[in-house]
Amino acid sequence: MEIPRLLDGRLKMRHLLLVDALSRQGSVVAAAAELHTTQPAATRSLHEVEDILGVALFERGPRGVRATVFGEAFTQHARAVLAQLAQAGRHVVELADADRGTVVVGTHLAGSNILLPRAVAELKRDHPFLTVVVREASPEDLLLDLEAGRVDLVVGRLTASSGEGLIRRPLYDESVGLVVRAGHALTASPAVALADTLDFPWILPGTQTVLRREVEELFALHGLGLPRNRVEATSFLTVRHLLLETDVVAVLPSSLIRDDGRLAEVPVPMDRIGHRVGLTLSADRTLSPSAHALLRSLEEAARGVF
Numbered sequence: 001m002e003i004p005r006l007l008d009g010r011l012k013m014r015h016l017l018l019v020d021a022l023s024r025q026g027s028v029v030a031a032a033a034e035l036h037t038t039q040p041a042a043t044r045s046l047h048e049v050e051d052i053l054g055v056a057l058f059e060r061g062p063r064g065v066r067a068t069v070f071g072e073a074f075t076q077h078a079r080a081v082l083a084q085l086a087q088a089g090r091h092v093v094e095l096a097d098a099d100r101g102t103v104v105v106g107t108h109l110a111g112s113n114i115l116l117p118r119a120v121a122e123l124k125r126d127h128p129f130l131t132v133v134v135r136e137a138s139p140e141d142l143l144l145d146l147e148a149g150r151v152d153l154v155v156g157r158l159t160a161s162s163g164e165g166l167i168r169r170p171l172y173d174e175s176v177g178l179v180v181r182a183g184h185a186l187t188a189s190p191a192v193a194l195a196d197t198l199d200f201p202w203i204l205p206g207t208q209t210v211l212r213r214e215v216e217e218l219f220a221l222h223g224l225g226l227p228r229n230r231v232e233a234t235s236f237l238t239v240r241h242l243l244l245e246t247d248v249v250a251v252l253p254s255s256l257i258r259d260d261g262r263l264a265e266v267p268v269p270m271d272r273i274g275h276r277v278g279l280t281l282s283a284d285r286t287l288s289p290s291a292h293a294l295l296r297s298l299e300e301a302a303r304g305v306f
Helices: 013-025 028-034 039-053 069-096 115-126 139-147 194-199 210-221 236-245 289-302
Strands: 058-061 064-067 102-107 131-136 153-157 166-181 202-204 230-232 249-253 263-266 274-282
Touching (some): 013 039, 013 064, 013 069, 028 064, 102 289, 115 131, 115 289, 139 153, 166 236
Parallel strands (some): 202 249
Antiparallel strands (some): 166 249
């Protein structure tokens, strides 16, 4: 197979953006909407990049498109190129005005309540004109954003060791507990079994999260099925509001309810579930000065969390 000539001027930035959007959206219509173009234009661009490479990048089906093995491989490289270009642009801006850069940090439940706010507050004291963009999403979506350069680093639970283009820096270990509103019936007894919680509605983590799989394993270990009356959510604001307003039970990192007198932990042993909170970085990119500054603030804030 002849190696495609990708530097002969035919490959455009719009091709890379389209491949990234198609991989995430799984639909030409949705990808076109994201890129503010028409479906025919997006289809034409896809044909162009496939012609350049000489292979099919996506399989078309009645429900959208799915990346082929060639598409998955090329998407990784496309995201790396886009990430480097975004980083280059911001780096130039920061060199021109070192105190007015931008850092984009992704976060999910673990680390979002105490660690990140403390780090941002510390950073802004020293760099008041540095812009911090906080992007909250599922761990899986944040890793895609990190790969494509849409975020500089991710703060949250570390679910795997370094590798596959990622660097993970542990900051601290955190326990997980069953949480309810203060005064909930489950807090009246010093000994509560997991089965007792099934009399109440539950909030479960999203199906794609590691915490969800661990909760499922915990129920299976006790010979129980998952709660039938349940909500699935990963947004802490949504979870907290439901906890305060209803009798739901939720699985949350212990730090999220620290110093919150309106919430309480149920005395059900959760020793099998715990996690390490830390930073996830791209191994293929150099952090900008702004991202370095936030990283240092996060490491300093972590030393005071526990």
